Amino acid sequence: MSTQLPEQADEESSAAEVEPTSQARERRLQKKRERAEEAERQAEKAEKALDDEDTYHLKVFRYDPEIAGKKEPRFDDFHVPFEKGMTVLDALMYARDTYDSSLTFRHSCRQAICGSDAMFVNGKQRLCCKTQLSDLEEPVRIEPLPHAEVVKDLVVDMEHFYDQMEAVEPYFQTNDLPEGELEEQKQSRENREKVKMSTRCIWCGACMSSCNIAAGDNEYLGPAALNKAYRFTMDEREGEDMKQQRLEILEQEHGVWRCQTQFSCTEVCPKDIPLTEHIQELKREAVKNNLKFW
Amino acid sequence: MSQSYNRGLIEDFGRWREFSAGMWAWVFHKFTGWVLVGYLFTHIAVLSTALTSPEAYTTTIQSLESLLVVRLLEVGLLAVAVFHILNGLRLLFVDLGIGLESQDKSFYASLLLTGAIVIASVPTFLAGVFG
Numbered sequence: 512m513s514t515q516l517p518e519q520a521d522e523e524s525s526a527a528e529v530e531p532t533s534q535a536r537e538r539r540l541q542k543k544r545e546r547a548e549e550a551e552r553q554a555e556k557a558e559k560a561l562d563d564e565d566t567y568h569l570k571v572f573r574y575d576p577e578i579a580g581k582k583e584p585r586f587d588d589f590h591v592p593f594e595k596g597m598t599v600l601d602a603l604m605y606a607r608d609t610y611d612s613s614l615t616f617r618h619s620c621r622q623a624i625c626g627s628d629a630m631f632v633n634g635k636q637r638l639c640c641k642t643q644l645s646d647l648e649e650p651v652r653i654e655p656l657p658h659a660e661v662v663k664d665l666v667v668d669m670e671h672f673y674d675q676m677e678a679v680e681p682y683f684q685t686n687d688l689p690e691g692e693l694e695e696q697k698q699s700r701e702n703r704e705k706v707k708m709s710t711r712c713i714w715c716g717a718c719m720s721s722c723n724i725a726a727g728d729n730e731y732l733g734p735a736a737l738n739k740a741y742r743f744t745m746d747e748r749e750g751e752d753m754k755q756q757r758l759e760i761l762e763q764e765h766g767v768w769r770c771q772t773q774f775s776c777t778e779v780c781p782k783d784i785p786l787t788e789h790i791q792e793l794k795r796e797a798v799k800n801n802l803k804f805w
Numbered sequence: 806m807s808q809s810y811n812r813g814l815i816e817d818f819g820r821w822r823e824f825s826a827g828m829w830a831w832v833f834h835k836f837t838g839w840v841l842v843g844y845l846f847t848h849i850a851v852l853s854t855a856l857t858s859p860e861a862y863t864t865t866i867q868s869l870e871s872l873l874v875v876r877l878l879e880v881g882l883l884a885v886a887v888f889h890i891l892n893g894l895r896l897l898f899v900d901l902g903i904g905l906e907s908q909d910k911s912f913y914a915s916l917l918l919t920g921a922i923v924i925a926s927v928p929t930f931l932a933g934v935f936g
Contacts, residue, residue: 604881634820634822634823635823653837723828770830771831771906772827772896772899772900773827773828773830774825774826774827774828774908774909775825775828776903777827778825778827785905785906787827787899787905787908788902788905791899791900791902791905792902794900795900795901795902
């Protein structure tokens with residue numbers, strides 16, 4: 512059972528309020544208490560029933576700066592009944608809905624598109640909605656992304672990650688527009704194939720969190736931002752001068768050169784983007800851009 | 806957000822059990838690199854005894870080679886150098902963008918090859934120490 516620290520405070524305050532009340536209020540409070548007890552009983556029953564069933568043991572990182580008793584980070588245990596095809600996100604949602612409604616984590620689409628639920632599961636950055644419980648060893652240890660500040664429970668502050676993403680100007684810009692006003696800007700099939708994988712990024716931040724260079728160097732753009740830069744630098748429709756401008760951002764001290772090819776980002780990317788390969792290619796572009804033989 | 810919690814470097818060396826091949830390659834490459842830099846200093850120190858006289862150099866090298874520790878360290882030095890060379894080749898291919906999908910296999914291959922070469926070198930390096 513999860514900890515329910517704030518409940519105590521609730522009871523105290525309600526007891527203080529009871530004194531000057533009418534009977535109706537008394538009744539209402541009584542009902543409220545009964546409901547709370549009922550919920551408690553049900554949760555306990557659910558937990559007891561699980562003992563024989565096929566359950567998964569989750570150890571979840573908890574931290575809440577706003578409540579005095581939860582300021583010290585700790586791990587909570589949850590036992591979640593297993594269903595075939597259950598993902599780590601499903602298990603977390605079950606734990607939240609059944610045991611502890613204060614368990615906080617980001618999630619939205621549940622199908623690896625929105626990129627909100629990247630977490631540190633059993634020592635690896637994974638997208639929770641894309642990770643099958645059955646692939647993991649018990650207890651399943653769920654922590655917020657490393658190398659980011661924890662806001663609450665499994666929620667980390669993504670501000671720095673977004674800043675780095677924005678720094679590479681992650682949008683299409685070009686100076687050579689086609690002649691006619693309604694003409695399309697066509698991309699060749701080959702060029703599309705070249706940037707295809709890099710367009711798959713969902714901004715989940717798993718790569719940035721896995722990179723131990725990015726952990727030690729806050730100015731380093733990081734794999735996600737460099738991949739984003741690759742997507743546009745390699746896009747032929749942007750034209751030469753735009754490519755030049757992009758390379759100038761990338762070949763700075765904390766740009767591509769900080770990558771030391773540990774392959775951690777490539778390893779954890781839930782969308783299987785060959786991040787290291789892209790960064791290496793950008794390094795070669797940067798060298799070619801600066802080599803002059805006259 | 807009133808407050809946030811900084812857990813510091815979570816993935817430090819305490820998590821070495823979870824390192825992937827690429828990470829190990831990086832760690833070993835750094836380590837062997839520093840060992841080789843360190844060796845350069847001893848190497849220069851020993852060679853510079855030849856500045857005083859050829860005999861001084863001969864006696865220095867002979868007395869060093871008669872020590873078992875030095876012989877063992879030489880085996881270690883070979884291991885470090887061979888790994889650094891082989892992994893350096895691997896990194897060269899990584900830089901050229903060739904075969905990045907098999908970077909973990911090439912790391913294991915360089916480890917195995919290092920092991921084989923070092924084992925093969927043992928008779929040569931330790932010849933006569935025990936005799």
